[in-house]
Amino acid sequence: MRVLSVILLGLSLVACSLLLQRQWTPTLGPIEAYAVQTGKLSPSAIAVLMPFFQGHEDTLEALRIQVLSPLAAQATLEVGLPAITVIGATWVVIPGLLDANGKVRGRTFSWTQPRGVALWAHEAWHVKQYRDLPLAFVWEGLKGICLSLAHGELYDHEYVKYEQEAIAFERMVRATLERQQP
Numbered sequence: 001m002r003v004l005s006v007i008l009l010g011l012s013l014v015a016c017s018l019l020l021q022r023q024w025t026p027t028l029g030p031i032e033a034y035a036v037q038t039g040k041l042s043p044s045a046i047a048v049l050m051p052f053f054q055g056h057e058d059t060l061e062a063l064r065i066q067v068l069s070p071l072a073a074q075a076t077l078e079v080g081l082p083a084i085t086v087i088g089a090t091w092v093v094i095p096g097l098l099d100a101n102g103k104v105r106g107r108t109f110s111w112t113q114p115r116g117v118a119l120w121a122h123e124a125w126h127v128k129q130y131r132d133l134p135l136a137f138v139w140e141g142l143k144g145i146c147l148s149l150a151h152g153e154l155y156d157h158e159y160v161k162y163e164q165e166a167i168a169f170e171r172m173v174r175a176t177l178e179r180q181q182p
């Protein structure tokens with residue numbers, strides 16, 4: 001029994017070191033560079049989202065961004081957390097996400113594709129929700145995490161009340177942009 005535990009411990013240590021060795025090599029683009037310097041969303045990115053935030057322009061101005069260190073990003077992904085988490089009015093993102101052109105974890109974050117813009121709009125909508133009703137946002141978030149955990153997930157959109165509104169907004173943005181495409 002003891003030998004088995006030692007073997008299992010050894011195997012998990014090897015697995016951990018292999019996971020940590022896997023390199024995360026993000027490319028630093030203009031939107032991330034601006035975010036790292038100022039903690040804010042760049043004017044070019046704000047301009048993309050602005051048509052959908054008429055009457056709520058202050059949301060985009062108030063939005064803050066925290067780019068994780070590569071090690072923190074790796075740990076975040078390894079434990080199954082998403083590439084972006086909204087904490088209050090702050091987007092906490094893994095490096096490379098803000099200027100990602102392809103898919104990250106199966107999701108398109110490009111600022112030039114309807115699908116990607118809609119995703120960013122979804123995340124910005126959470127900032128609006130937080131600023132409108134901070135306590136309700138935090139409460140619903142915690143409740144959603146507990147419900148998700150009860151269903152074996154870290155965070156499942158299905159169990160978080162305010163996600164439904166953000167998802168509806170995301171769909172509207174995507175449909176609008178797809179209609180505008182030639």
Ligand SMILES: [Zn+2]
Nearest residue numbers: 122126163166
């Ligand atoms: Zn969301």
